[in-house]
Amino acid sequence: MPNSIFDIMGPIMIGPSSSHTAGAARLGKMAYKLSGGDVAQADIYLHGSFAATYRGHGTDKALVAGLLNLSPWDERLRDAFSLAEERGLSYRFIPTDLGDVHPNTVRFVITGHNGDQSEIMGSSIGGGQVVVSEIDGLRVRFTGERPILITRHADTPGVISAIATLLYERNINIGNMTVNRSRQDHAASMYIEIDSLCQEDLTSRIRQIPGILRVKLLLPIEERLPAQF
Amino acid sequence: MDAITVIERCRQEEISLGELALRLEGEQNGASPDEVLDRVEQMLVVMERAAHEALAKPVRSVSGLTGGDAYRYDQYRKEGRSILGEAASMAMAFALSSSETNAAMGRIVACPTAGSCGILPAALFSMAHTHTFSRRQLQDAFLAAGVVGMIIDEHASLAGAQGGCQAECGSAAAMAAAAVVQLMGGSPAQCFHAGAIAIKNMLGLVCDPVAGLVEIPCIKRNAGGVLQALGAADLALSGVESYIPFDDTVEAMNRVGNAMPAALRETALGGLATTASGKEMRERIYGA
Numbered sequence: 001m002p003n004s005i006f007d008i009m010g011p012i013m014i015g016p017s018s019s020h021t022a023g024a025a026r027l028g029k030m031a032y033k034l035s036g037g038d039v040a041q042a043d044i045y046l047h048g049s050f051a052a053t054y055r056g057h058g059t060d061k062a063l064v065a066g067l068l069n070l071s072p073w074d075e076r077l078r079d080a081f082s083l084a085e086e087r088g089l090s091y092r093f094i095p096t097d098l099g100d101v102h103p104n105t106v107r108f109v110i111t112g113h114n115g116d117q118s119e120i121m122g123s124s125i126g127g128g129q130v131v132v133s134e135i136d137g138l139r140v141r142f143t144g145e146r147p148i149l150i151t152r153h154a155d156t157p158g159v160i161s162a163i164a165t166l167l168y169e170r171n172i173n174i175g176n177m178t179v180n181r182s183r184q185d186h187a188a189s190m191y192i193e194i195d196s197l198c199q200e201d202l203t204s205r206i207r208q209i210p211g212i213l214r215v216k217l218l219l220p221i222e223e224r225l226p227a228q229f
Numbered sequence: 230m231d232a233i234t235v236i237e238r239c240r241q242e243e244i245s246l247g248e249l250a251l252r253l254e255g256e257q258n259g260a261s262p263d264e265v266l267d268r269v270e271q272m273l274v275v276m277e278r279a280a281h282e283a284l285a286k287p288v289r290s291v292s293g294l295t296g297g298d299a300y301r302y303d304q305y306r307k308e309g310r311s312i313l314g315e316a317a318s319m320a321m322a323f324a325l326s327s328s329e330t331n332a333a334m335g336r337i338v339a340c341p342t343a344g345s346c347g348i349l350p351a352a353l354f355s356m357a358h359t360h361t362f363s364r365r366q367l368q369d370a371f372l373a374a375g376v377v378g379m380i381i382d383e384h385a386s387l388a389g390a391q392g393g394c395q396a397e398c399g400s401a402a403a404m405a406a407a408a409v410v411q412l413m414g415g416s417p418a419q420c421f422h423a424g425a426i427a428i429k430n431m432l433g434l435v436c437d438p439v440a441g442l443v444e445i446p447c448i449k450r451n452a453g454g455v456l457q458a459l460g461a462a463d464l465a466l467s468g469v470e471s472y473i474p475f476d477d478t479v480e481a482m483n484r485v486g487n488a489m490p491a492a493l494r495e496t497a498l499g500g501l502a503t504t505a506s507g508k509e510m511r512e513r514i515y516g517a
Contacts, residue, residue, distance in 0.1 A: 004258050005250050005375035006268065008382055009340050012275050015331030016291070016443040018343045019390075053441040056292050056514055058334050078334045126388050128339060225271060 011128045012225060013072040019104055020050070020057035023124025025077060026221065028066015030132055030144060031108040031120045033218055038112035039067050042091040048103035050124075051095035060093055063106065067091070071223035072128065101133070138180050138189045144221035146175060148193050149203075154211035155181050155188040162209045163192070172196055187213060230380055232421045232475040239417040246407065246417050247369030250376045269368045272338045276327070276350035279337045283326035290332035292514055295444045299325035317459055320355035321452045324348055328448040341378050341387040344443045345401035347451030349374050352405035352458050356412050366412060373411040374404035377424050384476070385483035389436035389495040392486030398447075398454040399431035399482065403475075405458035410465050425471035426461035428478040433485050435493035437500025440511040446501055 013022035032039055044063055046054055054060050062072070065080035067089060076083060084091065098105050102123035110118050122132040122142075132142040135150060142148055153159045160179065167174060176193040203217045239249055254260040282288065284303040289296035303322040305311065311318035327347035331337045337346040353367055378387065381400045386392040406423035415423070431454070439445040465471075471478070492499030501507050 004260075005254060005265075005372060005379060008378035008387070009269075009371070009375050010272055010338055012272060012336065012338050013343065014334050015337050015343050015346070016334065018339045021334075022339070022343070049441070056440060056442045058291055061334075073336060075336055126390070127342065 007127075011072055013128060014058075014062075014075060014077045017057045018128040019124045019126055020053065020059045021062045021077075022072040022128035023104065023126075023130045024050070024057075024059045024062035024106070025066045025070065025072040026128065026130045026144065026223075027106055027122045027124060027132070028063040028108075029069060029071065029221060029223070030066070030122060030130070030142070031110060031118075032067050032069050033221065034120050034132070034135055034216070035108075035110040035112060035118040036116075036216070037069070038114065038116070039089055039110050040113045041111040042067055042089070043094060043109040044091060045094045045096045045098060045107040045109070047096060047098035047101060047105040047107070050104050050106055054093065054095075064089070064091055067108075067110075073223070073225055107134075135191065136189065138191050139178060140191045141176065142191075142193070142218070146193050146195065147197060147220060148191060148218050149206070150216040150218070151190045151192075151206065151212060152214040153188055153190065153209075154213070155186045156211055159188075159209060159211040160190060163190070163206055166202075166205055166209070167192075167194065170202070230383060232380060232424075235376060235380070236417050236421060245369060246373035246376050246411055246420050247371075249417075250372035253376075265372075266365075266368055269371050270364070272340075273353075273364075273367060273371060275336055276338050276340075277354060279327040279330040279335060279346070280323035280350045280354050281326060282335055283329040283333075284322055288329045288333045288335070290329070290442075290444055291334050292332075292440070292442055292444065294439070294442065294510055294514070295332055295448055296329055298448070299329045316355045316359045317456060319358055320351040320455045320459055323354055324351035324451040324455045325448060327351065328451040332442070332444045332448065340374070341382070341400055341404070342389070342397045344389060344447045345397040345451060345454065347448075348398060348401035348454040348458060349405045349408060351451070351455040352409050352462075353412070355455075355459075356409055360412075362412060370408040370412045373420060374408040377404045377407045377420070380476075381479050381482070384479045386486055391494065392482065393489050393494050394434040394436040394450060395428075395431050395482055396486055397436065398450045399428055399434055401451075402427040402431055402454040402458040402461070405455060406461040406465070409459060409462035413462070413466055415462075415466050419465045421475040422469070422471045423458075423461045423465035425473060425475040425478045426464055426469075427457050428475075428482055429471065429473065430457050430461065432478070432482060435489065435500050436495040437493055437502045438495065438497055439502050439507040440514050441495075441497035441502070442514075445507075445510070
């Protein structure tokens with residue numbers, strides 16, 4: 001059941017399709033954020049309806065616009081390709097079959113300027129709403145509404161509890177979490193959705209916990225129009 | 230939430246549908262009336278621009294399949310040659326303009342969807358041009374449309390991929406019909422009679438876009454949709470009631486949508502999309 005009139009009315013967006021254009025731009029922007037805002041090269045795998053109709057719906061431009069941190073309402077979305085060239089972002093589109101996933105699904109393989117790679121998979125589920133389902137091999141359910149933390153850490157007792165304690169001390173409630181372990185390198189990945197915004201130093205404090213290899217914090221995706229536009 | 234309870238609450242609290250929407254946003258999301266109205270106003274500004282954009286000069290779609298019809302029709306209308314009245318002809322011009330702007334990757338407001346983005350603005354601004362309303366009345370009418378959309382979303386669907394075009398343009402027409410009735414001073418019950426009539430008249434409409442694009446037949450269905458909305462509103466304002474209440478029409482729309490084969494739900498595998506001309510246009514864009 002919709003909770004707000006604004007679930008029905010809007011978004012304000014560049015046409016022609018809320019799922020294939022606005023949703024695609026949102027997914028691109030999430031991939032930009034999840035890769036830490038550093039995108040040099042992106043391989044963009046398109047599945048299902050995205051693969052079949054991406055040119056006609058401007059899905060390709062919208063995805064690239066998102067990777068340039070543009071919002072679905074931004075009229076520069078139309079010129080995303082030339083903007084990407086200006087900013088030195090290279091990309092290629094690869095229609096493919098991603099398996100048993102939503103028909104409007106995209107997988108980004110992103111390489112940063114420092115050579116870091118990240119992989120993000122997400123779907124545009126209607127009316128411009130999106131959900132990210134996989135981040136660097138970790139199954140997640142990120143809709144961009146609440147902040148999330150992603151850690152990679154030693155697969156030993158105490159690490160998760162130390163993170164949870166840190167959150168508890170700051171009165172931050174955990175809404176959802178997933179842990180995934182890899183036998184090869186004795187490391188685990190964890191995804192935590194939290195209810196409230198966290199203080200600036202949270203990630204640096206988590207990084208100090210023994211056994212932590214990597215921390216990413218992703219804030220809710222903000223895309224409100226400026227008052228004058 | 231359904232129409233019966235909404236009408237009853239409006240009656241008890243002696244408020245309009247738009248005012249109810251403001252109260253619901255406060256109760257469910259903690260939003261102040263000013264916050265809500267600011268957001269509504271921002272959408273109205275975008276809507277109004279898109280409703281005029283393709284009238285000032287011809288606009289072509291990105292695919293090159295469509296465009297220029299809003300301009301062509303508006304010129305004809307301005308020459309006084311339209312066989313329709315001022316409000317209806319202006320509404321068709323606005324609906325075409327918003328939809329062509331959408332197909333040309335212009336800025337629009339999905340309401341409820343991008344494919345049906347022309348109907349509500351066309352209804353609101355054709356009324357605003359032919360009558361005198363305050364901005365606040367337009368905002369309230371927008372909110373009334375939102376309440377109708379919320380009820381449809383809860384009990385049926387607003388997505389063509391799920392319910393066909395009846396779910397998109399049909400819902401938009403019901404929302405617009407209710408908005409117009411509220412603008413013209415009708416009661417919440419009359420708003421829902423108008424919405425019910427609009428849904429009944431668009432029940433069963435399939436989603437069969439040529440080449441899967443939001444162009445053919447979507448752009449002209451927006452023009453047709455706003456005429457349905459104005460017609461339904463006019464009937465309700467005269468005191469005509471829908472024999473089938475609004476909630477029942479939504480329930481019927483849901484069942485009809487579920488019974489629709491996938492080929493007629495935005496897959497471009499049936500209807501107009503697979504006619505000889507539809508397939509020829511598809512090949513022109515994507516190759517054989």
